[in-house]
Ligand SMILES: [Zn+2]
């Protein structure tokens with residue numbers, strides 16, 4: 036399966052948290068946490084459509100200004116998500132600048148902020164550039180089953196965790212995945228091309244089987260096409276499987292309520308990105324700061340049956356000792372895997 040999501044830590048395992056998730060073929064990307072993002076080229080920042088912030092400690096949220104700076108003057112909307120109090124935090128960030136000249140802008144860069152409250156509700160507000168980013172369009176939302184964001188291709192689940200302050204853990208779930216048997220294209224006399232992406236989208240949208248679908252391509256200057264009922268392309272070329280799942284969790288205390296919440300949230304996570312802030316030798320410090328040790332992170336990853344575990348947000352205390360952190364995480368993950 037060629038995964039739809041390609042995740043990469045913007046600042047490596049030690050730097051500010053920011054996980055850039057490119058959605059292949061979609062010309063869009065997601066970001067989990069918004070620490071310093073200067074290492075991301077602007078063309079990548081301009082692909083970001085949603086940002087899922089765990090909490091607004093500075094190392095997780097200071098990249099907001101750069102996101103705003105790059106997006107300003109462009110006809111784009113970026114949606115941000117965070118814990119209780121987050122909408123006001125976005126509002127205050129925007130209110131820190133002077134906006135007297137933006138009303139006549141041709142474009143209307145827009146930020147939509149959503150905060151997850153308890154009891155399956157959320158609050159949302161929009162900030163339009165042309166309205167000088169004044170808070171508006173306030174609404175309260177009812178969420179279904181912890182799903183904080185739903186789009187045709189994927190959904191994002193969130194859980195409120197404890198870090199001494201509410202902190203969100205996320206699971207990114209691709210709804211279904213369409214594989215194309217490329218070796219069968221020849222038999223139909225069809226080349227690869229952007230139409231395959233349109234075919235995948237039609238299948239994922241559940242377009243009716245009898246709906247005409249047009250495969251198209253160019254031969255030099257000439258535009259060629261072949262139209263058949265969707266079902267024919269589907270049966271001959273496509274293979275639909277369960278989608279990819281990526282978990283993201285950071286800045287949490289190692290306690291029962293967090294573990295219980297993660298058991299539910301992280302079901303089926305193939306790749307789990309999890310903070311490994313401290314080594315076990317500094318477990319008292321981790322407890323004090325409501326962070327995880329690498330050993331605890333490995334235990335959690337095994338406990339939720341993650342397929343693979345990737346550490347990040349490692350304390351700079353351990354620069355030069357990355358192998359020790361990874362080793363501790365891996366051995367806890369292996370030792371606990373398979374235990375009930
Ligand atoms: Zn942090």
Ligand SMILES: [Zn+2]
Pocket residue numbers: 090092198286
């Ligand atoms: Zn924190």
